[in-house]
Amino acid sequence: MNDDRHRSMPTAQQLRIWRNYIETAEVLRTRLASRLQSESDLSAGDYQVLLALTEAEGRTVRSSELADLIGWERSRLSHHLGRMEKRGLIGRQACVDDVHGIDVVATDAGAAAFRAGSVPHLRAIRELFIDALTPAQLGEVEDLTAALRRHLERDPASGDGR
Amino acid sequence: MNDDRHRSMPTAQQLRIWRNYIETAEVLRTRLASRLQSESDLSAGDYQVLLALTEAEGRTVRSSELADLIGWERSRLSHHLGRMEKRGLIGRQACVDDVHGIDVVATDAGAAAFRAGSVPHLRAIRELFIDALTPAQLGEVEDLTAALRRHLERDPASGDGR
């Protein structure tokens, strides 16, 4: 079949689909974040960090591992941890086995805030996303995102030239 | 069929699908923005604003209409226009027919920057998104986002209680 598909610009219809796709995801992200914020005073970033920490042994993870776990750049994590530390959600302490490492630990307050936020957050995900789709459609979403993922990994293109 | 679907928390699999979905969209957004930035020195926001302006009569749109067109809050637009004005991409001037209104107009430099950025941006969309999917899959994306959209519109839930 015609592989000039690989040379031409997107058609108007393709563009429309793209725009709807990315805007819908954006709306979902914003709605979820706003509900999480108002229901438990946590940002989406706080939630990701606390999720990784509370799942870890001793609620503690080395900073670099944490960055890998949630897929953040190191400086982004550093800034965010600074803000969370100021709010008493996490603590930072020198790592025992690695002089360079920093252990990040969820405080009791942090773990409590996560537990409190978790249920409403999961409910929001169900209400806004899961309930919008039939099980069959959910399966389609899975396949499609897998296809997109494969394509993205195949194309380093930007960011890390690993 | 069992409508306790509407009372239970998401399953592990549903959560996995959700996470993949939202993270994939996020990666796409970031990659696109980064390519747009490096290829034409425009942010995604700049692009949206300039797209709406260059499509309008006289490259001019009233500020409030512009906000509606691209679906932004007024204050977000105001901040962004301030930054774009400082860079000489757009201008602002009092509106003739409405004392309160502000006309936003794309400068020559702004229109030129948009034209220059447009082709590489469209190419990036094709490479990162369109090329990842077969035409049939693209159709599925369209249906799924439509379903999500319908669901979101049916559920005001947060933000504007319109």
Next chain:
DNA sequence: CTCTCCGGATTGACGTGTCAACTCTGCAAC
């Protein structure tokens, strides 16, 4: 006429993200 309210737009404060520059310590080369 004055007072209040309304809608368009702006502003300031603050959290968030990215990029580049920097610190600090260990380790290997010489």
Next chain:
DNA sequence: GTTGCAGAGTTGACACGTCAATCCGGAGAG
């Protein structure tokens, strides 16, 4: 030993978004 490089983390500058407060000029109520 000192030079310098590499990896972990931090910092500063700046762009971006949101929220609440504000400014401003017209329209009605009295």
